[in-house]
Structure formats: C-alpha cells, structure tokens
Amino acid sequence: MAVYTDSLNYVNLIKEMAARTGMIPQDGNVLNTGATKERATVESTMDQARSKITKIFCGEPSSYTRFNLAQNMEGDNSQVEMKLSSDLDEEAPNSVGEIRAPETYSHRPAKTSKNIFFAVIGVLLIFIIGYLMGYLTTRRQDFGPPADPTHKPSDPTTEPSDPIDHETEMEPDLTWSDIQNLLQERLTPERLEKRLSELSLDSHEAGSDGDRALAREVSTVFRNLAMNPWEDEHYVKVQTLPSTSSNKVMFGSDLIGETKGYLSYSATGTRQGRVVYANYGLPEDFKFFTDKGIELNGTVILMKAGKISFAQKVANAAKQKAVAALIYLSEQGITDTTNLFGHVHFGSGDPYTPGFPSFNHTQFPPAQSSGLPGILAQTITAQMASTLFKKMGGDPTPKAWATGLYPQKLGGVSDIVTVEVNNILVERMIHNVFGVIKGFVDPDRYVVIGAQRDSWGPGYAKSTVGTSMLLELASAISDMVEHERFRPRRSLVFASWSAGEYGSVGATEWLEGYLNVLNMKALTYINLDSAVTGHEVFKASASPLLYSLIEKTLKQVKSPIGLKPGEKSLYDQVAGVNWEQSVMEPMQMDDSAYPFMAFSGIPSVTFRFAANSGDQGSAENYKYFGTTLDNKDHLDYATAQRTSSFAASAAQFAGQMALRLIHDHLLHLDTKKYGDNIRIFVSRLNRQVSRLKLSGAVSGTSLEALSVQWLMTASGSYRRASRDLDVLIENSDLSDVEMCRKINDRYMRIEHSLLSPYLSPKDVPFRHILFGQGSHTLQSLVEHLDAIEGKSAESDVDLFRNQFALATWTIQGCANSLVGDVWDLDNEI
Incomplete structure (x- = not known):
C-alpha cells in the first residue's frame, strides 16, 4: 500500500514539475516555447510510464483529471485519504489559506512481491526522467500578472504559480523612486482634464437623478478596473424647501424679499425680533456686544x-439667546440675487439617527x-x-x-x-460607492481615499474635481x-460619498455603521474634497500623526505654483521659514475628514490649493461654495486657467501619501507630535x-487640593512610550512581517485611544480630547479654569x-496602548 501511494505521488510530482518549468502546463497541454521535440519526448515517456504502472497493478483503467487520480478496484473496499501537492497549488491560485477537503481514492492492494519490485523500478525511472527534464529546461519563469485582487476581500492577492503566504514578506520589485515615477506618468493634466469634462453635471444634489447617475459612473469605472465595487445604501433625513413655497424676511410691515436658498436643519416657523448686525458671527464679534453691555436676547x-x-x-x-439668524454673501463677483445654500447641523451625519447608521429607516426610535x-x-x-x-x-x-459692499450699522431698538x-423634512435614499485594491501582505489593513459626489448646482470645485481625482488615482x-509589478503591502479603499453638502452625511453614516470594524483596520483617511480653489497657496489640516508624512510628501511633489511650475518642489514653494506655520491649519467640523478623526479615531488629512487672502499667507475661502455659480468658468478663473494642472498636483500629493502608507514596511506616523500637543x-x-x-480664588473649594502632577505623569508616560517604540524599531528586523505588523498596530491605536472612553458616541459623537467638541476636551478644561x-x-x-x-486617564490609556502587550506595562510607563 505504501509503495502504491508513493508511486501516485511521484506521478503527480513529475506532472507538477513539468508544469512549473514550462514543459507542460497544469491543464496537461504542451506549451509552444521552442522545445517542442524534447517536450514531446517527455510527454511520450510519461504516457508510457503511466501505462506501465497501470499494467503493473492489474487494475481497471485509471481516469486522470486535473484534481485527482482515481483507481476503481474490485473486491477490496479499503480506502486511502491523501492530498496531492499539485492539487494544493492548483486549487488556490489567488487565495492564501484556502484548502479544499482531501479527495478520497480507492484501490486494491498489490498481490505479489513481483508487483512491488516493478513498482519500485517504475518509480525510479520516473524520478530520473523528471530530474533530467527539470535540468534541461530550467529557466527563469516570467512574473505573471497578479490574480484577481477582488477574489476575496479578506485574502491577500497571490501570483498564480507561487502563492504568497500571509505571514511571508515579499521583496518588492520596485523602488520608491520607481513608484513615484510611475504615478507621475499616469496623473497628468490631460487625463484630469478629460475626466473633469466627463463628470461635469449641472445638478447632482444628494439623492437626485444626477447623484445616482454619477454613482453609476463611479461604480462602472471601479468595475472596469476589477476593483470589486460595492455600495452601501442609507435612508437619511434632510431638510429642503417645498417646491411651492419660499422663505421670507420682513422689516416691519415691508417685505424685504423671498428666497429659494435655505439652510437645512433649521428650526421652522415664524420669529420676530430686533435685528442686530454681528459681522461674521465669531465669538470675538459677540464679545463686542458683551463688553458694550448690549443684550442680544430675543434678537435676529x-x-x-x-x-x-x-x-x-x-x-x-x-x-x-437670539431667535433667528440671517446670513448673506457679500463678495465681488456674486450677483445680488444669487441664492445661498447650506446646513446648520452643528455636527455631521444624519441628525435624526445620532450615533447609529441610517441603514433601515423603519427600525429607529425617535431621536x-x-x-x-x-x-x-x-x-x-x-x-x-x-x-x-x-x-x-x-x-x-x-x-x-x-x-x-454696503454701509453697515449695528441696528436700532x-x-x-x-x-x-418653511423648510420641510424629507427622507432620501443615498448611495456610497466603494472600490478596493487589495494588499499583498496585510490586506486587512487599508488606507481610505474619499471624495464627496453631490453638490448644490454644478459643484465643480466642491465635488467634481475631487471625484475626478478619485477616479484617476484609482485608474x-x-x-x-496590473502592468508594472507594483505590489502594495496593504489595501487601498476608494470611496465616493453622497449627501456631503448636508454635513458629511454619507461618510458619517458609513463610519457609524462599521465603527468597530474600522477601529483597527483603517490606517488613514485622505480627503479630496475642495482640493483646488485657487493657485497661490497650499494649506493642509491633519492629525499630528501625519505631519511628518506631509512634510516628506511636500518635498517630493513638484509644485504647480509660480511662473515656472514644476521646477521646484511644493515644499520649496510654500514652506517658508516654518513649514508648519505656513501650511498647517486647524481642521474644521465642516471638513469631510473631521468625523474620521474626531468620531472614529482614524488619522485624517485634508488639503487644498487656494487663493491668498493677504492676511499673513492665510487662504481665502472660495466664494462660490454653496451657490449655483460653482462652475468650471469660475474655477478656471481662480486657478489662472490651470485647473487640471492643479488637480494633477493635488492627486500626486494624495497618491504619494497613500502609496507610502500601503507600500513601506512601517507606517509613516509621527508619535512625537502628539506628545508635543499634549505637553502644551x-x-x-x-x-x-x-x-x-x-x-x-479657589480657597475653601475642592480645587484647592487639586494637583496637576497626575496629568503631568500621564503626559510623561506617553512620551516615554513613544521613545521606547522608537528604540524597538531601531533594534528590530524590519523584514520580519509579524514584527512590522505588531509595531504598526501600536501606531494605529494612538488616534483611537485619544477618544474619551467615558462618553457615548450617541450623545457626544466627537469624543477626541484634542480635536473633539464638548466638555471632555483639553481645550474645554482650559476654558473652564478661565470661567472659574x-x-x-x-x-x-x-x-x-x-x-x-x-x-x-484618557491620556494615560493612550500611553498604555502605545506600549503594546499588557505584560510590557509597568509602573515606569
């Protein structure tokens, strides 16, 4: 029985060796590669050997297929269960760890010692033939295209002839310089210009026919790129103006006007009060009235x-305690009758399903x-x-x-x-569209690149440019x-969001729906919204973890700014004396990247080319946002007729950041920067x-005994944990996949650990203690002490x-998570 089994294994071993060396493919057909005569001889010899073995065992004719070799014998019902090595290779050409159940083979044991003798001779003969065949035809195998990277979301992609184990590192064929050049060759102004023209629509408000048409276009592009596109569907509530009505403003008994513009999520009804002008409505603007002793209760x-x-x-x-707020747009180039649109939800997502996703609108309690x-x-x-x-x-x-443009007074009594x-609340079905390029080593770790798809009116700068960049990066x-042998270690998810104009509704609902899944899987979110609004300055907002990566990327992307674009790096063009002061600015709540960082604890970045406001290099707001004037002509004027060039550079910046994060052994996250922020x-x-x-001032109160030492110790713990991680990296073998994964997991815990664990995401969605909103933040502690x-x-x-x-304790918990395993924690940390 043992000899019989061995002979079967050798037959298939030779079959496999022939296939791997190019002599015989795995389906049994002879390849036409210039060695026809030798291969014909080998094939003939194998046929003779197979026939000889059949005769030796005097059984019924064998039936040989690609996956099994079955022997049907008479008399004896004994069975041997086995798995051929060639079967393992053929059954999982593009999925690691997928092993089929063993085939079962029946046979009748050999009856005589003569059969055993001939079996041994046959096996030796086949082995010698196989050895000579491999020796004569050994050649370097071509590196074929990767298997379908969308076969399974959780499996790494592998090559057909040499499956890559999930725990085994690959030596990349391309250097980082190669990758940069390949990306630059593909992200050209010409390609962006073509994509921009394809996606330009007059209207694509969330949930409308235009929005759905764009969603289908995005899905089609992802499907053509074999990116396994999928969608998630949400039923969200938005506020809109009835088609038969308008909102009104009256001064005394005089009608000031009616407007089709509106602010979604406003309270509804009629209110009356003394009108007061308050400039931009900033806290310092309202402080002017407080200092003057002017009461604003009941005012408009x-x-x-x-x-x-x-x-x-x-x-x-x-x-x-005002009863109403009126907002107008005063900019040169804006017509007097231009309507203005927006929302006033001080948050993000569907405000009627706070903290949980709007997947099924029939299941939610009133909230x-x-x-x-x-x-x-x-x-x-x-x-x-x-x-x-x-x-x-x-x-x-x-x-x-x-x-x-107008003479201004504060307003009389x-x-x-x-x-x-008269706004009404309506329910709309929206779709987020996704595609993925899976990693080859850690496919369950991914970077997300996203862009808003909807807009009020044309939304050329607001959404068309970002969506075009998204599709060109995917392509x-x-x-x-597919063609350049680029093998990213981690995955890259491309996301097209809907209902962004109502407060990042599509993106936030997705985060709420998969909050636990995304916790330790999403490395970073890169936002493409409003990436091009001018041609003079470059601004970015990001998690401190990404500052170092932003600086490196600025030095590697050619600048489109200036009279001779492309001669300098973006860093040289915009950094100034202190690059952080020149480039970085706080992230605002209405930024699509904000909920990723403040709600989900995912390091996020958003950036833009903009006009210079003249105020110490600060960026000017694009004045056409929220109007139907956000079109190609106005954006081309703002970019000096070079919109596609700036879009290509913006795509380069986003693409290089993403590729760094999915390509390198270790994530480019800077732990020290958060330590500096906490220490401040x-x-x-x-x-x-x-x-x-x-x-x-606090004599006789419980605050008299308060010591800041505890907080200082927590801050010190974070800095020590950060230094210890740096030492570990310096003394680690970075070719060890498992070691790199453990280090990267520690990086990924930082942002999420800065979300206060003592708050409900339903009641306080932005739980980040540094960038969130609420009494739990460090800024709120400073303001509370001022109030005391x-x-x-x-x-x-x-x-x-x-x-x-x-x-x-939130800071101390972040330090503990940065340390790693629980047995590494001690009082010193």
Whole structure:
C-alpha cells in the first residue's frame, strides 16, 4: 500500500514539475516555447510510464483529471485519504489559506512481491526522467500578472504559480523612486482634464437623478478596473424647501424679499425680533456686544458668510439667546440675487439617527442630535441684505467690521424683523460607492481615499474635481498593480460619498455603521474634497500623526505654483521659514475628514490649493461654495486657467501619501507630535491652576487640593512610550512581517485611544480630547479654569475635577496602548 501511494505521488510530482518549468502546463497541454521535440519526448515517456504502472497493478483503467487520480478496484473496499501537492497549488491560485477537503481514492492492494519490485523500478525511472527534464529546461519563469485582487476581500492577492503566504514578506520589485515615477506618468493634466469634462453635471444634489447617475459612473469605472465595487445604501433625513413655497424676511410691515436658498436643519416657523448686525458671527464679534453691555436676547442676528461654517455662526447666535439668524454673501463677483445654500447641523451625519447608521429607516426610535439648532436660520441674497442695511439704524459698526459692499450699522431698538422658514423634512435614499485594491501582505489593513459626489448646482470645485481625482488615482494605481509589478503591502479603499453638502452625511453614516470594524483596520483617511480653489497657496489640516508624512510628501511633489511650475518642489514653494506655520491649519467640523478623526479615531488629512487672502499667507475661502455659480468658468478663473494642472498636483500629493502608507514596511506616523500637543495643554493647565491657588480664588473649594502632577505623569508616560517604540524599531528586523505588523498596530491605536472612553458616541459623537467638541476636551478644561477664575455662574469646581480626572486617564490609556502587550506595562510607563 505504501509503495502504491508513493508511486501516485511521484506521478503527480513529475506532472507538477513539468508544469512549473514550462514543459507542460497544469491543464496537461504542451506549451509552444521552442522545445517542442524534447517536450514531446517527455510527454511520450510519461504516457508510457503511466501505462506501465497501470499494467503493473492489474487494475481497471485509471481516469486522470486535473484534481485527482482515481483507481476503481474490485473486491477490496479499503480506502486511502491523501492530498496531492499539485492539487494544493492548483486549487488556490489567488487565495492564501484556502484548502479544499482531501479527495478520497480507492484501490486494491498489490498481490505479489513481483508487483512491488516493478513498482519500485517504475518509480525510479520516473524520478530520473523528471530530474533530467527539470535540468534541461530550467529557466527563469516570467512574473505573471497578479490574480484577481477582488477574489476575496479578506485574502491577500497571490501570483498564480507561487502563492504568497500571509505571514511571508515579499521583496518588492520596485523602488520608491520607481513608484513615484510611475504615478507621475499616469496623473497628468490631460487625463484630469478629460475626466473633469466627463463628470461635469449641472445638478447632482444628494439623492437626485444626477447623484445616482454619477454613482453609476463611479461604480462602472471601479468595475472596469476589477476593483470589486460595492455600495452601501442609507435612508437619511434632510431638510429642503417645498417646491411651492419660499422663505421670507420682513422689516416691519415691508417685505424685504423671498428666497429659494435655505439652510437645512433649521428650526421652522415664524420669529420676530430686533435685528442686530454681528459681522461674521465669531465669538470675538459677540464679545463686542458683551463688553458694550448690549443684550442680544430675543434678537435676529444678521451675519456675513465666511470665516466659519453656517452651523458655527448659528450656534454662536443661539448662545446669545437670539431667535433667528440671517446670513448673506457679500463678495465681488456674486450677483445680488444669487441664492445661498447650506446646513446648520452643528455636527455631521444624519441628525435624526445620532450615533447609529441610517441603514433601515423603519427600525429607529425617535431621536435627534443635540447639534440641531433651536432657532430659525436662513440665507438671504445680497440684494436683501442691502435693503436691510438701508433701513437699519443704530450706532455704526466698529472700523474692523467695515468691509463689504454696503454701509453697515449695528441696528436700532425699533428695527423689528420677521423671519419665516418653511423648510420641510424629507427622507432620501443615498448611495456610497466603494472600490478596493487589495494588499499583498496585510490586506486587512487599508488606507481610505474619499471624495464627496453631490453638490448644490454644478459643484465643480466642491465635488467634481475631487471625484475626478478619485477616479484617476484609482485608474493609475490599478494600472501600476496590473502592468508594472507594483505590489502594495496593504489595501487601498476608494470611496465616493453622497449627501456631503448636508454635513458629511454619507461618510458619517458609513463610519457609524462599521465603527468597530474600522477601529483597527483603517490606517488613514485622505480627503479630496475642495482640493483646488485657487493657485497661490497650499494649506493642509491633519492629525499630528501625519505631519511628518506631509512634510516628506511636500518635498517630493513638484509644485504647480509660480511662473515656472514644476521646477521646484511644493515644499520649496510654500514652506517658508516654518513649514508648519505656513501650511498647517486647524481642521474644521465642516471638513469631510473631521468625523474620521474626531468620531472614529482614524488619522485624517485634508488639503487644498487656494487663493491668498493677504492676511499673513492665510487662504481665502472660495466664494462660490454653496451657490449655483460653482462652475468650471469660475474655477478656471481662480486657478489662472490651470485647473487640471492643479488637480494633477493635488492627486500626486494624495497618491504619494497613500502609496507610502500601503507600500513601506512601517507606517509613516509621527508619535512625537502628539506628545508635543499634549505637553502644551498640560503646561497651560499647570500655570492656570498655580495662578488660581496663589490668588486665593479657589480657597475653601475642592480645587484647592487639586494637583496637576497626575496629568503631568500621564503626559510623561506617553512620551516615554513613544521613545521606547522608537528604540524597538531601531533594534528590530524590519523584514520580519509579524514584527512590522505588531509595531504598526501600536501606531494605529494612538488616534483611537485619544477618544474619551467615558462618553457615548450617541450623545457626544466627537469624543477626541484634542480635536473633539464638548466638555471632555483639553481645550474645554482650559476654558473652564478661565470661567472659574472669572467666577462665572456657569463654572463648577466639582465638574471640573471630574473632567480633569477623565482627561488624565484618557491620556494615560493612550500611553498604555502605545506600549503594546499588557505584560510590557509597568509602573515606569
């Protein structure tokens, strides 16, 4: 029985060797490669050997197939279960770890010693023939195209002839310089220009026919690139204006005007109050009224668009107990009758399913976000604003506010304005569309690149440019994998979001739906929205973990800025004396990348080419956002007719960041930067507490015994853990896949560990203690100490101590997660 089994194995072994050396393919057909005569001889010899073995065992004729060799014998029912090595290779050409159940073979044992003798001779003969055949035809095998990378989402892609084990590192064929050049060759202004023209639509509001048409186009591109596209479907609630109605503003009994523009998620109804002009609605603007002793309770606040989001303006007005907010757009180039659109949800996602996804609209209990305003909010045209200013009295505005097209006054006591908002709440079905390029080593770790697909009106700068960049990046990198032997270690997910104009609804609903899945799998989110709005400056907002990678990428991307674009790196063009001060700016809540970082704890980055505002190199807001004037002509004018060139450079910047993260052994995340940010807050809090104690302002309160030492120790723990990780990297073998994966997992824990674990994402969605919103943040601790020092009625010493303790342990928990395994923790850390 043993000899029989061995003979079967040798037959198939020779079959496999012949296939691997190019003599005989695995399906049994002879290859036409120039060795026809030798291979014919080998094939003939193998046929004779197979026939000889059959005769030796005197059985019925064998039936040989690609996957088994079955012998049907008479008499004896004994069976031998076995698995041929060639079967293993053929059954899983593009999926690692997928092993089929063993085949079962029946046979009748040999009857005589003579049969055994001939079997041994036959086996030796076959072995010698196989050895000679391999020796004569040994040649370097061509490196074939990778197997379908979309075969299974959880499996790494492998080559057909040599499956790569998930735990085994590959030596990349391409250097980083090669990868950069390949990407640059494919991301050209010409290709971006063509894609921009293909995706340009007059209207593609979320859930509309235009939005669905673009979704189908994106899905088709992903499918043609073999990126295994999929969609998720959400039923979300948005507020819109009825087709038969409009919103109104009256001054006394005079109708100021009606407008088709609106602010989604406003309160509805009619409110009346004294109108007060408050510039941009910034906190410092409202402080002007507080310092003057002017009461704003029950007023209608009139504000200019810009500086901060509509939601922030309305939230600031609501804090002053106003009853309504009016917002107008005052910019050169904007017609007096241009309607303005937006939303006023102080948050992101569907505000009627806070903290959980809108997958099935029939299953949710009544709920709404705390970020919904309780006051009316409405946009008005420049013409309506001009009419109001002419009717308003009161004191003149401060000189610093004297900008815009109209004479401005603060408003008189008798200037009564009535605001009517008739918005209705509707339910819309939206689709997010995804495609993936799977990694070859760690496919379950991925970078997400996303772009908003919907917009008010044409949305050329808002969404068309970003979507075009998304598809060109997908096409370029897919082509590199298929034709240029690029083998990314990790996966790359491309996402096209809907309902972005209503507050990153599509992206946030996806995050809420897969929060636990994304926790330790998504490495970084790269946002492509509004990446091109001008041609003079470059700005970025990001997690501190990504600062080092941003700096490196700036030095490697050619700049489109200047009279001779491409001669300098982007870093040389925009960095100035201090690149961080020149380039980096805080991430705002209305940024699509914000919920990834502040809600899900995923390091995120957003960036843009913009116009220079003239204020110390700061970027100017693109004035056509939220209007139907966001079209190709206006963006081309803003970019000096080089929109496609700037889009190509923006795609290069995003692409190189993504490729670094999915290609290199270790993630390019900078742990030290977070240590610096934490230490700054700790120092501020320490100074404030010391000052309060010295002044006696907290004498007799529980704050008198508060020590900042605990917080300082937590901050020190993080820095020590960061240094220890650097030492580990310096002394590790980076060709060890398992070691790299463990180190990268420790990097990935940092951002998520800075989400306060003591809060519900339903009640406080942005739980990040550095970049979130709420009393749990370090900034809130600083402001609370200011309130205590000023003896504000809103201050609470005991509440502060509780917030202080929770923030301290969140930082300590982040340090502990950075250390790694629980047995590595000790009191020193």
